[in-house]
Amino acid sequence: MACKRIPLAHGRLHSLRRLRASVVFVRTVAVLAVSLQAAGAFAELPEPTDLVDQQHCMFCHTSDAPFLAPSFHQIAEHYRDTPNASTMLEDKLRHGGKAHWGDMAMPLPEDRGGPLSAGDARTLVRWVLSQ
Structure with missing residues (x-):
């Protein structure tokens, strides 16, 4: 009798190991998927050089250190978890706006x-927020 129980116990043990391996695999895949999505969401986009030059962004901003205005990295960090930040920043780019970072307001276009289209404002904001 003892011999007959061993294959049954071995079969259950094998099934439990397979189930555990499946659970570990699914968790690993889920963590990897979330990590890749998060990395993609904050991946730095290439600089839209023509727009940056046209709008004279570098007259007041730099990539990583405050100058006359906050750096692009500071802006990205400040607005990273703010709902509707993109919309607010696009509007500020298109119409100017009051000072949020000291005494200097965002100049008028x-x-x-010159004027900035909604698409161009969106491109600049996405780039800044990807820093």
């Missing part, structure tokens, strides 16, 4: 290089 006419003072920066």
Whole structure:
């Protein structure tokens, strides 16, 4: 009788090991998928050089250190978890706005290089927030 129980116990043990391995595999895949999605969400986009030059962004901002205005990295960090930050920043780029980072307000588009389309504002904001 003892011999007959061993294959049954071995079969259950094998099934439990397979189930545990499956659970570990599914968890690993889920963690990897979330990690890749998060990395993609904050992956730095290439600089839209023509727009940055046209709008004279570098007159006041730098990539990583405050100058006359906050750095792009500071802006990205500040607004990373703010709902609707993109919309608010796009509007500020297109119409200027009051100072949020000291005494200097965002200049009007006419003072920066001309009007900015909604698409161009979206491109600049996405780039800044990817820093």
